[in-house]
Amino acid sequence: MKNIGVIGGGLIGASWAAIFSKSGFNVFVYDPFPDVFDTYKSRVTSFLEELKSIDETINVEESLNRIRENVTVEDLCSNVEFIQESAPEILSVKQELFAKLDNLAPEEVVIGSSSSAMPISSITQNLKGQHRCIITHPANPPHLIPCVEICPGENTSKKTIEKTKEIFTASGASIVNVKKEIDGFILNRLQGALLNEAMRLYSDGYASSDEIDATIRDGLGLRWAFMGPFETIDLNAPGGIKDYISRYGPIFVEMAKNQTKIPDWSEEAGEKLELERRKILGHDELEGRAKKRNQLLKSLRKVKIDNGEA
Known part of the structure; x- marks a missing residue:
């Protein structure tokens, strides 16, 4: 071909x-x-x-x-x-x-x-x-x-x-x-789960948008750049993934019971987030930030390839 x-x-x-x-x-x-x-x-x-x-x-x-x-x-x-x-x-x-x-x-x-x-x-x-x-x-x-x-x-x-x-x-x-059809496939369903919870936490006043971003940017995202959720928990307990589930599974089950509220994706929520985000990053800075994102992605890809993680 x-x-x-x-x-x-x-x-x-x-x-x-x-x-x-x-x-x-x-x-x-x-x-x-x-x-x-x-x-x-x-x-x-x-x-x-x-x-x-x-x-x-x-x-x-x-x-x-x-x-x-x-x-x-x-x-x-x-x-x-x-x-x-x-x-x-x-x-x-x-x-x-x-x-x-x-x-x-x-x-x-x-x-x-x-x-x-x-x-x-x-x-x-x-x-x-x-x-x-x-x-x-x-x-x-x-x-x-x-x-x-x-x-x-x-x-x-x-x-x-x-x-x-x-x-x-x-x-x-x-x-x-993807073995069978589902709206959003895998990537966007995982992204959607994270975004929905981020919107719930933000709308309910638990943290600012930038502080919520920081938990990914300076926290979970550093690991997620080279391993997924299952590998992450496989390494986060001495006995591997089964040990992790035994230790922490009940905690996540309890959290899931409180994650049934539909998040606020209203226009009003968007306006509030827009005001907050524009204080951090102005409209005239969006293009430059996107270019820097691409630059960092290039560097990250290269590091992964050089370390056998491609």
Whole structure:
């Protein structure tokens, strides 16, 4: 397989293009809003340069030469073996787009979606080609965070699953095989559990937003950068994970009994958090902070690779 199509020229789509092109694939990029390509090359170039700082073997110019930007959707569908969709997270938009791709792309072309929460069966429920459609959900930004969730639907074929795994393995992804469909998949359900509890604690006045952030930024997040929740507790008791569950399981059961309250995600809560956050980080500082986030992610990826934790 040599040719991959990317639907979307924004941040996620450009990140995918960088990942696939540096991995040796030819990439065809379509976006229904051509203006996005005014700044596209500089965006992809910066992503490739960030990847090169992690892996010095990446050739930025050769990778750029493998990308054909601003092609028609018809041209894309007729030239590729796999399509990665990165349209807005709106069900009707994705349904319409998948119907179009299903009609245009030859039978053997696999169609993956970057959907953050919607199962592929919801997107493709009326399509003839459900067997070739699959969720391939990244974390953000995809080119710096290697986790990719692969979640088939009930009607997704084994051939589609294997072909998808082959592509993302070749692209250097850390693949999470989601065994059955669930809203939010694994990553966003875990993130959602943390965010919901953070919102409950904040709304009920237990701590400020920055102090809650500090428990992750300067606490749990340091471990989570190289190990997950189960490995963490496996190392946090002398006898391993079973010992941990015996010691601390009842505490978490009691806490869970008090975590049934629906968190406050209202507009009023958003306004309060916005005021608090803007005192810490002004609107004019958001872009700079995002760049620093990417810089730190690059450094962290490099440290993990150098220490055999990639």
